[in-house]
Amino acid sequence: MTFIDDIKRSYLQGSMLLKLIFINIGVFLLLHLLALGALLVNAGDSMLSWVSLPSDLSLLLRRPWTLLTYMFAHYGVMHILFNMLWLYWLGRIFMEFFSSKQLTAVYILGGLGGAVLYLLAYNLLPHLALVRATLVGASASVIAIVVATAVYAPEYKIGLLFLGEVPLKWIAIITIAIDLLSLDAGNMGGSIAHIGGAIVGAWFALRIKRGHDITRPLNAAIDAVVGFFNGRSLTMPKFGRQSTENSPHHNNHHTPHANTPNDLVDEEELDMILGKIKAAGYDALSDEEKDKLFKASRRRSV
Numbered sequence: 001m002t003f004i005d006d007i008k009r010s011y012l013q014g015s016m017l018l019k020l021i022f023i024n025i026g027v028f029l030l031l032h033l034l035a036l037g038a039l040l041v042n043a044g045d046s047m048l049s050w051v052s053l054p055s056d057l058s059l060l061l062r063r064p065w066t067l068l069t070y071m072f073a074h075y076g077v078m079h080i081l082f083n084m085l086w087l088y089w090l091g092r093i094f095m096e097f098f099s100s101k102q103l104t105a106v107y108i109l110g111g112l113g114g115a116v117l118y119l120l121a122y123n124l125l126p127h128l129a130l131v132r133a134t135l136v137g138a139s140a141s142v143i144a145i146v147v148a149t150a151v152y153a154p155e156y157k158i159g160l161l162f163l164g165e166v167p168l169k170w171i172a173i174i175t176i177a178i179d180l181l182s183l184d185a186g187n188m189g190g191s192i193a194h195i196g197g198a199i200v201g202a203w204f205a206l207r208i209k210r211g212h213d214i215t216r217p218l219n220a221a222i223d224a225v226v227g228f229f230n231g232r233s234l235t236m237p238k239f240g241r242q243s244t245e246n247s248p249h250h251n252n253h254h255t256p257h258a259n260t261p262n263d264l265v266d267e268e269e270l271d272m273i274l275g276k277i278k279a280a281g282y283d284a285l286s287d288e289e290k291d292k293l294f295k296a297s298r299r300r301s302v
Helices: 001-013 016-040 057-062 066-072 076-096 102-123 139-152 166-180 188-209 216-230 266-280 285-301
Strands: 157-160 164-167
Touching: 001 066, 016 066, 016 102, 016 216, 057 102, 066 102, 076 102, 076 139, 102 139, 102 188, 102 216, 102 266, 139 188, 157 166, 164 166, 164 266, 166 188, 188 266, 266 285
Parallel strands: none
Antiparallel strands: 157 164
16 A cells, blocks of 8 residues: 555645646546446446536536536546646746646636637537537646746746747747647637637736736635635635725724734735746836735834
8 A cells, every 4th residue: 555655645745736637647547447347347338428528508507517527537648648748847837926726726717718618619609509529638727827827927938859948928829829720620629628728828817917816716715615624614705905994993003013904915925926026027016016015025024
């Protein structure tokens, strides 16, 4: 059992990026084991069909979990290999600017964005309306992370064999161009989903640059559910900025170094601000972000 214990330890102690890769590999192995078992007992029905996203809305209503499961499932070895290499490679760069929670949320939101565009295309476009297809794989989620990183830090350079240092923006542009040119090929559904994931990734990065994090609601919901299973009461997450200036309980008489709620900046938000400075410089910060950075530095100097 030492090998299993080592895997458990690696999973528990690893980053969220490694956890996502472990989950994908675990689902991949489980699907193959279940498929082998079904073959031995002559069950007939493909295990992959129960986790793949169907284009048929009536079937989707009977299998709503596939909106989530499809983005963690693969069946071909090369399919999962390339997706996990992309995820590890670009995920590490993503983590230089953002938090592990944001990585998870962009992965999920990118997968959902790919699913939505895929379903819209197969149910609204005339030449696809009668086609029944299924979608499987983490590609939309991975491309969301690739594009988010490229839009946020377009001049970040990575080394490519035979090409040398290449800015991330060109990696994203070429990836999206390949998908657009592949829309008339055999994997049309996959290419459509990739574009959906890319849209979500770009949306995330552009909103972050304006000081808004679209992953906050999802992360707050995940935290609430995790907290509930850990024994805490399930409370609805609250969003938006809170100000104490107009509060009836606001006290204008503070000690010189007292930390009010407005003075507190959580580590995740501070990491995001520091990442923005690294990517675009201090002048790229909004006035609100500069104020938060000042408050955080003042609190740490007390």
